[in-house]
Every structure is written in structure tokens, then in C-alpha cells.
Amino acid sequence: MPDLIYEKKGHLAYITLNRPQALNAMTNQMKKQLSQIWVDFRDDAEAWVAIISGSGGKAFSAGSDIKEFTTMEGFGQGLIYQEIQALQEGYIDLWKPIIAAIDGWCVGGGLELALACDIRVATAESKFGLAEPKIGRVASGGGTMRLPAQIPFAIAMEMILTGDPIDARRAYEVGLINQVVSTSAELMPAAEKMAERILACSPVSVSLSKEHALRGFNLPIATQLAMRRIGREADASEDAVEGARAFAEKRKPRWKNK
Secondary structure (H helix, E strand, C coil): CCCEEEEEECCEEEEEECCHHHCCCECHHHHHHHHHHHHHHHHCCCCCEEEEEECCCCEEECCECHHHHCCHHHHHHCCHHHHHCCCCCCCCCCCCCEEEEECCEEECHHHHHHHCCCEEEEECCCEEECCHHHHCCCCCCCHHHHHHHHCCHHHHHHHHHHCCCEEHHHHHHCCCCCEEECCHHHHHHHHHHHHHHHHCCCHHHHHHHHHHHHHHCCCCHHHHHCCCHHHHHHHCCHHHHHHHHHHHHCCCCCCCCC
16 A cells, blocks of 8 residues: 555545655655645646545554664755645645644644644544654744644744643644544544535635635734735635525535536
């Protein structure tokens, strides 16, 4: 079986990290392949929402495969995948929604990957952390930047500086995840239900809304308001006309993604 599984069903793309024997730790080769998957997902007009998960029921991902970083040569090779655009490190503008379905350990680069997603659903047994300081490293793949931006600063700093994980209950309390489900069997249905709620909306409006939110994050309100051109792009779309017609005719819209 491949270390990464990429499938498309209707308007949904499914990405599965598939190294359960290694808690879905990501090799350098996997990182390159994952970057290529994000490019394919971005450029496919029929793929509107992605769900990323880990196989095996024990981990979403334990992060990078540490065995590949025991030499400086191996560490250098791990940087190559940046050249073909890594999502978690901000090398690609990807405005389509991504849902992380988390079951088990979500630590290090695994948490950085989840933080780069828009919505996170997890099982009650999941654990979240940035353990890099415990092995002499820094969570510089987006972890130290995104975590303080997404949860209360003091909680984020406790996680960053101690390297200690938190459980799913605590992660939900501080806003790190959107939903907790009891068992592994409930995880993918919950993620798909979340995706269905997004798919009920215009894909044009959804992607432009995500772009507007992320580009405007931490900018002054006046600057954000100056970005209203993004909203005008949605207003000028065929989906905007279809949405109005569907509302007037009391039916579900038939989105064209145009």
C-alpha cells in the first residue's frame, strides 16, 4: 500500500496518511507527494472540499519521521519539498476548504498540518502537541505561528515551551478543534457531514470567503474593508445569480463553480 492515498468522490477529495506502523510519521518523500497533492486539489475545478486523515486508528500523524533527521544531510533533504509548495509552511495559496479528521496522536508536524486546515474533527482519544523542544528542534513549520493565532496565547505558549500534549477535551475547550466524536467509527461520517454543509454553499463564495478571511487576518479593519473586491468577485459570479434564483424559487441551488 502507498504511504499516501489520494481519492476523489464527487466534489470531495480524500487524502490519507498511510504509515500506521510509524504512527503516520511523514518521510521526506511523503512531504513531496503531499505538496503535489495540494497542487492537484487546488487546480481541479471539480474538487471543492478536501478531508485529510491518518490510517490505523492510533495517529493522525506523529509529524516528521525523526529517523531521517539524524544527520545534517537528511535534514537538508527534508527541506526540498518546500520548493514544490507545502501547505503548512505557507508556500501555496489554497483557498478551498480542508477538513482534518484526527484520530489519535496529532503532534509535531502532524499538528502543524492540522493547523493549516480550516476545520478539525477529532476522536475523544486524540492528543495534540508540539513536542519539538523535547528533541532539540523548533516547530517552525507553522506551529509556533499558527497555534498562538488560533487559541489563547498563554495556552499556546504552554504547549510550545513545554512540548507537552493536551487531550481532545482540552483541545475543544480552547478552540483547537471544532468537534469531538466518541469513536473512530464516527470520525469520517462527522467529517463528511461537515463537508456536506460546506458543499451546500456556492464553491465560488466559499473559496473567496476563505481567501478574504485569511488575507485579512490580523489586518486593520480599514484594510480588510478595502479588500471588498473579493466579495464583488462572488457577486459577479454565475453562482450568485443561481443562488438568488434558487432562493426565489424555493429550491436547492445547482452550483456551477463559476
